[in-house]
Amino acid sequence: MSQRRILILGQGAMGRMFSGLLRHDHHVSHWDRDPDSGKESAVLEQLAPGHDCVIFAVPAHPHAELAGRIADCLKTPAICLSIAKGLDADGHSPAEIFAQHFPAGGLLRWGLVYGPMIARDLSEGRTGFALAASPERETAEAMAGLFATTRLYLQPDDDPVGAAWAAILKNVYVPLIGMADGLGLGDNLRGFLLAEALRELATIVEARGGQGRTAYSLAGLGDLITTATSASSHHRGIGEALARGDHSHVATDTANLRSEGVNTAVMVQRHGLLRLADYPLFELTVRLLSAPENIETAILDFVNRRFGRTLAA
Template sequence: MTSDRRQPQVVVLGGGSWGTTVASICARRGPTLQWVRSEDTAEDINTNHRNSEYLGDEVELPENLRATNDFNEAAHCADVIVMGVPSHGFRSVLTELAKELRPWVPVVSLVKGLEQGTNMRMSQIVEEVLPGHPAGILAGPNIAKEVAEGYAAAAVLAMPDRNLAANLASMFRTSRFRTYTSDDVVGVEIAGALKNVYAIAVGMGYALGIGENTRAMVMTRAVREMSKLGEAMGGQRDTFAGLAGMGDLIVTCTSKRSRNRHVGEELGSGKTVQEIISGMNQVAEGVKAASVIMEFAEKYGIVMPIAHEVDAVVNHGSTVEQAYRGLMAQKPGHEVDGTPF
């Protein structure tokens, strides 16, 4: 017997590289609508099956992926919402969405960041603005253009309800994009925000010409810092050794396409944060997250030397040379139980 159930309508909010890539994945599985602010971007997606501004001319999008500038249209037809807007615009878009969205529609965030001012994770904002709507996150080692070009990759979809996560995960799977599931929303969100800060640290190291051994040391100790804070905030330790933690950290620290690594390298060349950000057409969430992470570290009483040095450079006028000297001045203790670098 064949099922006559209607396929759920996925609505992706946001027209950037990762939002468009996820929209193209969903469009291969079922009906998908992408809301974008730019009329030119919508025209490009609908007519040329491209998002040239963010993914270039080489990446061809599915013909059945449709884009719109009409926010009300997107909100009204959604069975699943995918939030691809940056952290600083997340709340305002949700507030508009609250006026139109039907009850109980799940909201999946793509944002690896924290809200400045409130220090809230994106799922917490969903719970506040859209009470009753299940909220989760899709995250992992995912450089958008590589996924869009068809290279094999994987991610984890974290939702508080395991059954819901399993049902939704099929919408984010293709033969080359593997989507695992988790119920550790806190851990996946914190891992996603933290790894961006550590990518800035490694980027600064690239600018200084540090060796491969040094990079491996920084990244390994970064996983430890991430795990300590994540567990203190309610996350599960295994999450930080998985795709959203170590996996995403590796690719964000090593890929030349990484926005946060780029920020670190540019800081190392002597540019200010303002100069770097003004020259980018996409958001580097690690810049915004650095100060928030230090507030969390103080709140939970956790020593986080790497994050501290990044925050000092990004927000307090320190130099990359001072940052690495500060790290190497830390006395090593027990690898597992000790807290310093």
């Protein structure tokens, strides 16, 4: 693909990683906003015009605001990508937000990039993998083309709704794996919890309007295993901290905003997005994130109920 003008919104670990990957073959610009002062590094409406691609390397919360500002100032065809794995304050996913602000047939096309692409690995020259999901196959293929000479391998896909829910809800399950490992409950239990999480995830993805098979893709299975087992995984680390009795990551609203997985659990309950009783492992995880007490007993009780047993494990 010829050189493109790419604007990256956000300069956290992921934003910097994308900049490092793309700057050798494309012209890369950056925009960021200080979370405390609100000061922006540049006027977005002046910076954005003329770019071929805008990467939203920011949490889900500001997506609607930023998408609205982008839609008003980009007057030439462009692709907007998101890597956010969370829900905004209204309980909307990046897929829902983008579909609203960038309607089909307009100048701005959109897609999502989800999969095992931990920033540290890619920044250090290792490989990464992700689903490039868009409503239009042509857009998904164009997304993959942007990274054709990098170590990030993108697989085009046409189920952005399923990819969004798989990637977002995966981050709710991962702390449970961290809790189990932090308590030393064993490799076998980890395998069971991962299989059970994936089974539920496929069912939820379908219930939310996606395709069940997407739960088994890079955006679901690939990202779930990577995040649940990586030593550098933030969401796994939350679970390990809870197992040690450290509740600081989930104790306040401010902390929730620092963790898209924990915040997703809150948003799912607040907006009634799922009937939790239909997804027992998800319900257990949400309960332990809000009231992390007697974790080992709660996990083993779940296992016994799952297999119809009443005796202690």
